Every structure is written in C-alpha cells, then in structure tokens.
Amino acid sequence: MxxxxxxxxxxxxxxxxxxxxxxxxxxxxxxxxxxxxxxxxxxxxxxxxxxxxxxxxxxxxxxxxxxxxxxxxxxxxxxxxxxxxxxxPLGVYEGMQLHTGDGMIVHDPDLGLVHDVLATLSPQNPFVALVNFGHHFLQVSPGHELEYKEGTLVRAMVPELEEVRRAFNEYATGERAFLTRHEWSPA
Incomplete structure (x- = not known):
C-alpha cells in the first residue's frame, strides 16, 4: 500500500x-x-x-x-x-542496493528499512547485504557474522543484533567506525 x-x-x-x-x-x-x-x-x-x-x-x-x-x-x-x-533518510551512496536472502532488492533504501530488515535474518532469509557495486559491500548472516569487502573480503563475529544495526548504519552513512570496533580476519 x-x-x-x-x-x-x-x-x-x-x-x-x-x-x-x-x-x-x-x-x-x-x-x-x-x-x-x-x-x-x-x-x-x-x-x-x-x-x-x-x-x-x-x-x-x-x-x-x-x-x-x-x-x-x-x-x-x-x-x-x-x-x-x-x-x-537515505544513505550517502547513490545507487546503493539492499539485498536479502529471501529475494528482496531495494535501490537506495531508507535507513529505517535497513534497520528493520536486519531483524528478519532467519533460515528463510539467510543474509542481508548493502552493496555499492564496483566499490564495496557489507553483509550479515544469521549468527551475526559480518562480511565486508573493499578489495579484500574480511569477516567478524558480532555478538548482538543492535551492534549489527549500528555497523550497517555506519556503513550506509559513510562512517567506518565498525572497521576498528570489531576484530576482522581474512575470509
């Protein structure tokens, strides 16, 4: 509607x-x-x-x-x-896409939608990703495993959904504090 x-x-x-x-x-x-x-x-x-x-x-x-x-x-x-x-409000990357494992694709998603979609992770929705094609992406799967790629793919385990939401919001708004706040390892 x-x-x-x-x-x-x-x-x-x-x-x-x-x-x-x-x-x-x-x-x-x-x-x-x-x-x-x-x-x-x-x-x-x-x-x-x-x-x-x-x-x-x-x-x-x-x-x-x-x-x-x-x-x-x-x-x-x-x-x-x-x-x-x-x-x-929108993120800073024009053309950014939100992809979900259950088939949803949204161009230029609003930040509230990104926040809400992250709560839908489940076996029926096995990932949520924000993608800036040709540049970088941030993805999460159930269990709160973050994957970030900007050249090299790295992974980090995040203990709770609110921290995942914080990382996705920072990524969407051009901040990179999530990269220093978590322990990343090569994928």
Whole structure:
C-alpha cells in the first residue's frame, strides 16, 4: 500500500495505517495518477492505493512499486514482509542496493528499512547485504557474522543484533567506525 506521509513513519505506524485503511473499504471514482503507473492489481482507498500481486512475481513487482512510490515521495508498506519504505533518510551512496536472502532488492533504501530488515535474518532469509557495486559491500548472516569487502573480503563475529544495526548504519552513512570496533580476519 502506498500513501503520503509528511515525515518518515515506523513499521508499527505503517502496519496500523494499513489495517485501518483496509477496514474502510475501497472507493470508486477517479484514480490518482500514481495508480496508472503501478504494476499489479490496484485498489483505491481514500488517500491510499493498494497493490495486489501474486507470490510468484512479488519480488520483481515490489521493487517496481518501491521505485515508483519513492519517485512520487510516497510511503510504501509491504504487509507480506511487514516492512515500511520511507522516502528518507537515505544513505550517502547513490545507487546503493539492499539485498536479502529471501529475494528482496531495494535501490537506495531508507535507513529505517535497513534497520528493520536486519531483524528478519532467519533460515528463510539467510543474509542481508548493502552493496555499492564496483566499490564495496557489507553483509550479515544469521549468527551475526559480518562480511565486508573493499578489495579484500574480511569477516567478524558480532555478538548482538543492535551492534549489527549500528555497523550497517555506519556503513550506509559513510562512517567506518565498525572497521576498528570489531576484530576482522581474512575470509
């Protein structure tokens, strides 16, 4: 579901909005301009657009929806993954990509999304990576093993999720304190 929000919202706020809007029922009438651009089956609710897609094409279509929503300055909530995509704040690397082991790819992810995605590590989602193609990447797998590559691939074990989140935030914002805070070994 996509809609306008004046400031970034949390995953809990997005979920609550989604559930409240779904209880109101769809409306008939003029489609907003964005509805014509969105892939999948579109249903209009007051101030909101719901995009329905099948599981086979969900990853591909979701990436398109996220891109279109961002271009229009809209929040996008993914109820299947329980994740919210805000317009900002973004990392410092234009074109940075967020990849997950369960198939999600997001171009220029907002920092809140990166934070929330890291909590989804599981056997069904065996890695999360921030990638700046041709330059460097930071990746984590369940058990909190970080891998960083900028020339040479190195690994470090991190004791808890909050430290993983801190490292990913530093990486996305161009800071490199995570490199000195952890003990790295060649991969």
């Amino acid at each position: 996509v809609w306008d929000e004046p400031v970034p919202i949390s995953r809990d706020q997005a979920r609550a909005t989604y559930l409240a809007v779904k209880r109101t029922g769809p409306v008939n009438g003029d489609e907003p301009d964005i509805a014509k651009e969105l892939p999948g089956e579109v249903t209009i609710y007051p101030g909101h657009v719901l995009i329905t897609m099948d599981l086979d094409t969900m990853d591909e279509l979701s990436a398109q929806v996220f891109t279109i929503a961002r271009a229009h300055g809209l929040v996008c909530y993914d109820p299947q993954r329980d994740l919210v995509h805000n317009v900002a």
